[in-house]
Amino acid sequence: MGIDYDAILFDAGGVLVLPDPTVLGPLLEPYGGEPSVEVHRRAHYAAMAAKSRELEGETEWDSYNVTYVRTVGVRDDLVDHAAVVLDHTRTAHLWRWAIPETLTALAALAERGVPMGVVSNASGQVEAALAVAEICQAGDGPCTSMRVVIDSHVVGVAKPDPRIFDFALPYFAEFERDRIVYVGDSVVMDVGGATAAGLTPVLIDPYDDHEGADFARIRAVTDLL
Ligand SMILES: [Mg+2]
Incomplete structure (x- = not known):
């Protein structure tokens, strides 16, 4: 926080x-x-x-x-x-249940004009699943607008390989890498991959399963507001 x-x-x-x-x-x-x-x-x-x-x-x-x-x-x-x-x-395809606190946070972050994107280890389905869950899409649309949605299956690189972020970072070229946070729920893939890419990792840890960790943790995406 x-x-x-x-x-x-x-x-x-x-x-x-x-x-x-x-x-x-x-x-x-x-x-x-x-x-x-x-x-x-x-x-x-x-x-x-x-x-x-x-x-x-x-x-x-x-x-x-x-x-x-x-x-x-x-x-x-x-x-x-x-x-x-x-x-x-x-x-x-079953990863389709929208986390309620996240929906609240995304609406507020979008309202504030915070630039956002998605980088997911997936199977080619992530854009469709996020649309079905009514969370977001790349560009303008009915839900929260993301600058880009990256699916590891589509780009051929998966976290923790930091090169997956190279597909998203051109959309955030005006920012220093360490001023971009990457929010994930895996220490190995998300904190590891984002750190290797020079981003600032943040672990979502709603139940304090990672007390004492040496990286930033939040209980919900609303903590970024
Ligand atoms: Mg995850």
């Missing part, structure tokens, strides 16, 4: 959208999972923290899946099974 910046780049998953808890709630309920949206929101960040602790990259989701199902309360004897079910259901 008290973070100073000229422009903001956002990760998509965990910052703009979550894997749809209104689908995953009923999905995991037969295994003992609590279906509430709040519990599922908490599970995502607990699972991301576990993924970061294990230094898992973009394609490894084992600790994420196990931590997620444990956090929603799946029965011990069904954890492995439920983790497989979650892995098969949480497709790229």
